[in-house]
Amino acid sequence: MIIILKPTASEADAREILNQIEQSGLKPLHMPGVERTVIGALGDERILQSLHLDNHPQVEHVKPVLSKYKLVSREIYPHDTVIPIGNTPVGGDDFTIMAGPCAIESYDQLLETAKQVKASGATVLRGGAFKPRTSPYSFQGLGLEGLKIMQQVGQEVGMDTITEIMDINDLDDIATHVSAFQIGARNMQNYTLLKAVGETKHPVLLKRGLSATIEELLLAAEYIVATGNPNVMICERGIRTFETATRNTLDLNAVAFIKEKSHLPVIVDPSHGTGVRTLVSPMAKAGVACGADGLIIESHRNPRESVSDAAQALSADDFSQLMQQLVPFIKASGRSIKEFDYAG
Numbered sequence: 001m002i003i004i005l006k007p008t009a010s011e012a013d014a015r016e017i018l019n020q021i022e023q024s025g026l027k028p029l030h031m032p033g034v035e036r037t038v039i040g041a042l043g044d045e046r047i048l049q050s051l052h053l054d055n056h057p058q059v060e061h062v063k064p065v066l067s068k069y070k071l072v073s074r075e076i077y078p079h080d081t082v083i084p085i086g087n088t089p090v091g092g093d094d095f096t097i098m099a100g101p102c103a104i105e106s107y108d109q110l111l112e113t114a115k116q117v118k119a120s121g122a123t124v125l126r127g128g129a130f131k132p133r134t135s136p137y138s139f140q141g142l143g144l145e146g147l148k149i150m151q152q153v154g155q156e157v158g159m160d161t162i163t164e165i166m167d168i169n170d171l172d173d174i175a176t177h178v179s180a181f182q183i184g185a186r187n188m189q190n191y192t193l194l195k196a197v198g199e200t201k202h203p204v205l206l207k208r209g210l211s212a213t214i215e216e217l218l219l220a221a222e223y224i225v226a227t228g229n230p231n232v233m234i235c236e237r238g239i240r241t242f243e244t245a246t247r248n249t250l251d252l253n254a255v256a257f258i259k260e261k262s263h264l265p266v267i268v269d270p271s272h273g274t275g276v277r278t279l280v281s282p283m284a285k286a287g288v289a290c291g292a293d294g295l296i297i298e299s300h301r302n303p304r305e306s307v308s309d310a311a312q313a314l315s316a317d318d319f320s321q322l323m324q325q326l327v328p329f330i331k332a333s334g335r336s337i338k339e340f341d342y343a344g
Contacts, residue, residue, distance in 0.1 A: 001045055001062060002039070002062070002065060003017060003040075004036065004039075004059070004061045004063075005038070007036050014032070018030055018039060020053070021041045021048070026041045026043035026044070027043055028041055040070075067218075068215065068219060070226075071225040078263070081264055081265065085160045085162065087160060090233055090267070090294055092293075093335060095330045096124065096265075097294060098162060098294065098296040098297070099124075099295075100126040101127050101299065101300045101306065101313065103128045103131050103141055103146075103308045104128060110127055114159055116299065118157055118158070118159055120319050124159060127163060129147045129163050132184060132186050154178075160179040161180070162203075163178045163181075166193075181197050181203070182204075183204060183206050183207060185212075185237060185272075188206065188217065195224075199228060200229055205233045206235060208234075208239065208254070218262055233265045233267055234262065234264050235269055236258075236267075236269065237272040238275075247274060247276070248273055248275065250273030252283075252286055252287065255291055256291055265293040267293060267294045267296050268283075268292040268295055270297065271297055271309070277303070281325065285329050288326060288330055288333055297319065299318075301316065303315055
């Protein structure tokens with residue numbers, strides 16, 4: 001339920017209503033705005049109706065939140081949310097580039113790749129230390145050693161960092177060494193994991209599951225926010241369809257739809273969305289054009305040597321060329337890239 005206060009309402013009026021909601025056993029949300037204050041109330045709406053808040057002299061309007069996902073919806077918070085990953089804002093006026101290898105293979109590999117992607121405009125270094133692989137015989141990641149490498153490289157190069165979490169037992173180690181969690185497609189509906197990261201304030205990039213609907217994705221985000229962590233970013237990374245020409249089908253409909261329905265930032269992953277190196281660039285541009293707040297792209301110092309996802313990894317030259325081509329699209333969308341010194 002949303003309670004919209006009149007422009008003449010004072011802070012004391014808002015506090016009075018918030019206390020009334022809390023004392024009734026519901027969860028109050030305080031959302032002061034420039035023109036007026038909006039208050040949210042989550043829980044049994046029959047209890048809320050019994051409070052008759054619409055009779056309060058400073059309440060202008062009371063209306064229900066119709067979507068199943070309450071906290072992440074624009075119904076309850078109409079403005080875009082900006083989430084900081086370390087020193088990198090995600091959302092708002094800035095367009096964010098996250099880039100790096102699929103997996104952390106060594107210190108030298110990550111350091112060289114980090115320098116390359118930063119020089120082309122990336123501010124967040126991505127790389128997997130714990131790798132969920134379809135085959136148990138594939139490279140599973142360096143684990144804690146990989147986290148230490150990422151922390152060291154991030155500090156040396158001056159980049160914020162993000163890596164995937166698969167197990168709640170790794171939560172403290174990852175939070176200690178890396179700027180942000182990534183929850184991958186396979187774990188989008190791992191509700192124990194969602195609630196565990198929800199108990200932290202660490203930024204979370206939540207990737208869409210292979211067969212998840214948009215509503216299921218937003219409800220997964222709701223789990224994290226409802227547990228107490230508002231720092232959630234949504235990632236469209238392609239879904240499984242009947243089409244086999246590409247690795248997945250990048251659902252850009254979802255980007256525009258989520259931007260319309262949710263205040264959370266949306267990141268597009270054209271690398272996993274296509275699985276094809278030559279398709280990363282056009283789909284990255286399309287992601288910018290349809291309203292995404294950023295991109296997450298796989299890049300490797302030598303894609304032919306990559307131990308995972310080699311077919312979709314960009315070389316340093318490919319990544320640099322893509323970034324230069326993206327600039328007109330980013331400018332046309334009204335965004336800018338932080339710390340990007342491209343002169344074009």
